[in-house]
Amino acid sequence: xxxxxxxxxxxxxxxxxxxxxxxxxxxxxxxxxxxxxxxxxxxxxxxxxxxxxxxxxxxxxxxxxxxxxxxxxxxxxxxxxxxxxxxxxxxxxxxxxxxxxxxxxxxxxxxxxxxxxxxxxxxxxxxxxxxxxxxxxxxxxxxxxxxxxxxxxxxxxxxxxxxxxxxxxxxxxxxxxxxxxxxxxxxxxxxxxxxxxxxxxxxxxxxxxx
Numbered sequence: 001x002x003x004x005x006x007x008x009x010x011x012x013x014x015x016x017x018x019x020x021x022x023x024x025x026x027x028x029x030x031x032x033x034x035x036x037x038x039x040x041x042x043x044x045x046x047x048x049x050x051x052x053x054x055x056x057x058x059x060x061x062x063x064x065x066x067x068x069x070x071x072x073x074x075x076x077x078x079x080x081x082x083x084x085x086x087x088x089x090x091x092x093x094x095x096x097x098x099x100x101x102x103x104x105x106x107x108x109x110x111x112x113x114x115x116x117x118x119x120x121x122x123x124x125x126x127x128x129x130x131x132x133x134x135x136x137x138x139x140x141x142x143x144x145x146x147x148x149x150x151x152x153x154x155x156x157x158x159x160x161x162x163x164x165x166x167x168x169x170x171x172x173x174x175x176x177x178x179x180x181x182x183x184x185x186x187x188x189x190x191x192x193x194x195x196x197x198x199x200x201x202x203x204x205x206x207x208x209x210x
Contacts, residue, residue: 003121003141005186008044011036015063016188018145021050021119028119031071032056032138032145033188035063038070045075054118057081057106058147058188059135060088061160062096069102078107080116082127084134112136128175130168131156137175143184144175144195150185152193155204173208 004026006019015035021028029050034041045052052075057065060081068089072079081089086109088094092101112127112134124139131148135156138145148156150172158165181196199205 028053030054033064034067036066038067052077055079059132060085069104080108081106082134083109128171148188151187
């Protein structure tokens, strides 16, 4: 049975947050990248009849962590983020002054090679740096929650501090070598796609097709 995945576009740049359950009737859920509008996500959890048992963060850009502290406090769910980017979540005012992102100390610091059993789902963490240095993705049941690495028709920005086009391309190359083409990509922005479709048609990945 495929995962039940609900997508919510939240905040000023319409960042995707995913509510993920083992199936549509499951009473436990995982939230991935709650970047804004914590009250909306709390309401959606209630509508789904699900308890949030974990919060997973792909990377620490402000639009992916803005609602973490409020949701963690409301749900009691442990927060998972890469060890390399935990400092941003702990001291967001240093990185995003004036944006009002609340600090939070994560419960689990990821290296990017873990297997996590959460809400009846086995997630595999994958290191995919480039858009940010400690970026991770979460793989579960043929679905890749890719954050801002790969989008439908585009890729993550590499004109930001600590980003690298060459590193990002190598991360996508590694995903292409590891995962089947029918892997569903749930990106940090925009609609879902598949890895195969992006490798075949994404204009930013022409180098990988050469």
